[in-house]
Amino acid sequence: MDKNTNILIVDDYKTMLRIIRNLLKQLDFNNVDEASDGAEALTKLRAGNFGLVISDWNMEPMTGLDLLKEVRADARLKNLPFIMVTAESKTENVVAAKQAGVSNYIVKPFNAETLKEKIEKVMVHA
């Protein structure tokens, strides 16, 4: 697992961005950028060179699921590992995310070990 991977975290709650950034720092991931919704994330992803996206679902104007679909429809980004981290825990949400091509799915509230485990899993398959 390359600890120098550029990671984009996407969440409309600044506190959550800060928590995930700090947890990533504990896992030795220091190349972390942030976006506050799907639209801003898409702009950053298209302009940058990221190796992993960790995104919330419930954001305006572009949700995490819609961001995921845009990523999978983009020729350059389509294989980008994408972890959804969300409070949306209904089966239909998980199924929709999987069908849209999510790499893994973490339900909030989560712990650091779960985040680590899912990152390791998607990075191995990247």
Place this chain on the structure above:
Amino acid sequence: MPETADVVEQVVRQVLTSINGDLTPTETLLLGELEALSGEIARAKREISALSIGDIKDSHIPVATDELDAVLAHTAEATNEILDCCEKLESLAPSLPEAPSGIVNDAVTRIYEACSFQDITGQRIAKVVTALKAIEGRLMRVTDRFGHAAPPPAEPVAITPETEGRALANGPQMPANASSQAEIDSLLASFD
């Protein structure tokens, strides 16, 4: 378009004025029921008109939403204070001997995990505010139909198109209805 109550009253009046000769027992019964229904509707109209709906719209609901916004602001502020402290502790950890350093780091990690409550409560409060506004809108429409002076609030205008992501964005579930991480992992594995 006439409202249901007005239509019923109109029908009763029409039936009464169209009566010629003796009524059958069934017609008498029906007429009695219609008159009773008309009376009930008139009473309901009076009671609804007498409600202080303006207070709900102008005071109760704005105060409730302001209070909830304040709860969000205070918890965000407190959470950021906690995170500030954690970051300071974390920066000190490398200067500590190995064992206490590990204890500090573990404790800080657990505090980070716990602080995600602010996101979850924020989403729950947003759901409550949406519900309050929906109640307000429906109350105003009901009172407007019954001749209340206050106009109904404008329907919310959708500024962005509905997408699957937005349609499925319902926020946190109640604990009894929420899937656990293990259940989600199992569901994801079933696709492989």
